[in-house]
Amino acid sequence: xxxxxxxxxxxxxxxxxxxxxxxxxxxxxxxxxxxxxxxxxxxxxxxxxxxxxxxxxxxxxxxxxxxxxxxxxxxxxxxxxxxxxxxxxxxxxxxxxxxxxxxxxxxxxxxxxxxxxxxxxxxxxxxxxxxxxxxxxxxxxxxxxxxxxxxxxxxxxxxxxxxxxxxxxxxxxxxxxxxxxxxxxxxxxxxxxxxxxxxxxxxx
Amino acid sequence: xxxxxxxxxxxxxxxxxxxxxxxxxxxxxxxxxxxxxxxxxxxxxxxxxxxxxxxxxxxxxxxxxxxxxxxxxxxxxxxxxxxxxxxxxxxxxxxxxxxxxxxxxxxxxxxxxxxxxxxxxxxxxxxxxxxxxxxxxxxxxxxxxxxxxxxxxxxxxxxxxxxxxxxxxxxxxxxxxxxxxxxxxxxxxxxxxxxxxxxxxxxxxxxxxxxxxxxxxxxxxxxxxxxxxxxxxxxxxxxxxxxxxxxxxxxxxxxxxx
Numbered sequence: 054x055x056x057x058x059x060x061x062x063x064x065x066x067x068x069x070x071x072x073x074x075x076x077x078x079x080x081x082x083x084x085x086x087x088x089x090x091x092x093x094x095x096x097x098x099x100x101x102x103x104x105x106x107x108x109x110x111x112x113x114x115x116x117x118x119x120x121x122x123x124x125x126x127x128x129x130x131x132x133x134x135x136x137x138x139x140x141x142x143x144x145x146x147x148x149x150x151x152x153x154x155x156x157x158x159x160x161x162x163x164x165x166x167x168x169x170x171x172x173x174x175x176x177x178x179x180x181x182x183x184x185x186x187x188x189x190x191x192x193x194x195x196x197x198x199x200x201x202x203x204x205x206x207x208x209x210x211x212x213x214x215x216x217x218x219x220x221x222x223x224x225x226x227x228x229x230x231x232x233x234x235x236x237x238x239x240x241x242x243x244x245x246x247x248x249x250x251x252x253x254x255x256x257x
Numbered sequence: 258x259x260x261x262x263x264x265x266x267x268x269x270x271x272x273x274x275x276x277x278x279x280x281x282x283x284x285x286x287x288x289x290x291x292x293x294x295x296x297x298x299x300x301x302x303x304x305x306x307x308x309x310x311x312x313x314x315x316x317x318x319x320x321x322x323x324x325x326x327x328x329x330x331x332x333x334x335x336x337x338x339x340x341x342x343x344x345x346x347x348x349x350x351x352x353x354x355x356x357x358x359x360x361x362x363x364x365x366x367x368x369x370x371x372x373x374x375x376x377x378x379x380x381x382x383x384x385x386x387x388x389x390x391x392x393x394x395x396x397x398x399x400x401x402x403x404x405x406x407x408x409x410x411x412x413x414x415x416x417x418x419x420x421x422x423x424x425x426x427x428x429x430x431x432x433x434x435x436x437x438x439x440x441x442x443x444x445x446x447x448x449x450x451x452x453x454x455x456x457x458x459x460x461x462x463x464x465x466x467x468x469x470x471x472x473x474x475x476x477x478x479x480x481x482x483x484x485x486x487x488x489x490x491x492x493x494x495x496x497x498x499x500x501x502x503x504x505x506x507x508x509x510x511x512x513x514x515x
Binding site: 196197198199200201203204220221224225226228229255 | 441443444445446447448450451456457478479481482483485486
């Protein structure tokens with residue numbers, strides 16, 4: 054079994070019309086054993102910028118601390134809020150600095166920039182960014198998610214439609230992915246508020 | 258001076274260690290007791306994967322089966338754009354298989370000849386339930402050199418109801434409402450879970466009935482979604498529709514060709 058699926062976990066993000074949705078499962082395991090059932094893989098970085106870290110969660114914690122450190126330094130030095138584009142570049146740099154001994158975590162960034170344009174991106178363990186306009190998925194349920202999202206994503210979805218599409222996608226994925234599950238958390242980021250919803254899935 | 262000697266000594270030891278490891282690697286890759294023929298035989302692999310995906314959905318009085326028609330080598334070389342993975346075995350049985358195409362052809366041939374013999378012996382077509390069991394046994398017969406295929410058997414059973422049977426390569430059988438197999442299986446299955454199985458819907462909500470029109474459009478959607486992301490799936494959808502009391506209909510629909 055690969056180190057990337059040792060703890061399990063899935064993160065997905067979808068872009069809509071002046072809104073983005075980012076969702077993750079809540080399980081952490083040690084291969085087949087479930088260890089915790091309340092661990093979000095999505096973290097708040099700034100008001101409208103969130104980061105998801107799938108893969109080996111021990112590394113994900115370390116990477117999150119490094120991301121927060123660099124982001125805080127940026128905001129102090131520049132005296133302005135970080136944009137999701139800048140954050141993804143920053144994480145990509147951080148990941149590539151460890152090119153020959155990488156952190157076993159795949160980062161995902163979702164957020165709105167200062168014009169409220171949605172931005173989503175995901176990268177591999179060494180920081181190769183891909184930033185499509187529709188949706189991104191990382192983690193053990195990636196294959197399940199890409200198939201479902203392909204069918205549910207539509208152009209210019211409003212926040213409630215976007216939430217429904219994201220929630221249905223991750224729910225369908227968790228039904229089949231044994232390494233993720235135990236509920237899901239969905240963040241809907243709009244220009245004036247962030248809505249957090251915890252959804253029940255099958256609990257096994 | 259002592260320090261200098263220390264460095265030479267350690268460099269010497271490192272070199273020795275390197276050559277020792279090199280020798281170990283060589284001897285474990287090519288031990289004396291293995292002839293060239295042995296080594297070649299170990300490397301040879303009787304299986305290959307030609308990609309592609311298949312899917313089947315059953316309803317109250319129908320069963321629909323679909324597959325793509327692409328055949329690939331090493332997932333990226335397209336060998337042909339019209340390889341058929343669905344076989345209509347008789348008026349009520351459809352077999353669809355993906356995986357190693359050589360085994361797909363052989364398995365189809367074996368099943369066809371068994372059905373032919375059944376027709377000769379009993380003067381009647383085999384029912385889908387019987388054929389399902391027959392296929393399972395044929396697969397398990399090759400337990401230690403399996404047909405490398407994910408088979409799905411679909412059709413109309415003796416009560417006029419739609420039936421879908423799903424198999425693993427060694428004949429583990431399960432009757433399901435819908436099933437998918439092949440390269441895009443992980444992309445198609447959760448979508449059908451959501452739309453047909455309604456697993457994401459809480460109790461007490463109204464669940465839309467599965468009509469044949471809905472099943473066909475879901476089938477098209479799942480293949481279009483799969484062809485978007487999965488490189489060994491594409492070119493055409495081969496759609497086979499079986500409805501109770503009606504002849505089997507076959508259609509080809511366009512799909513992405515890149």
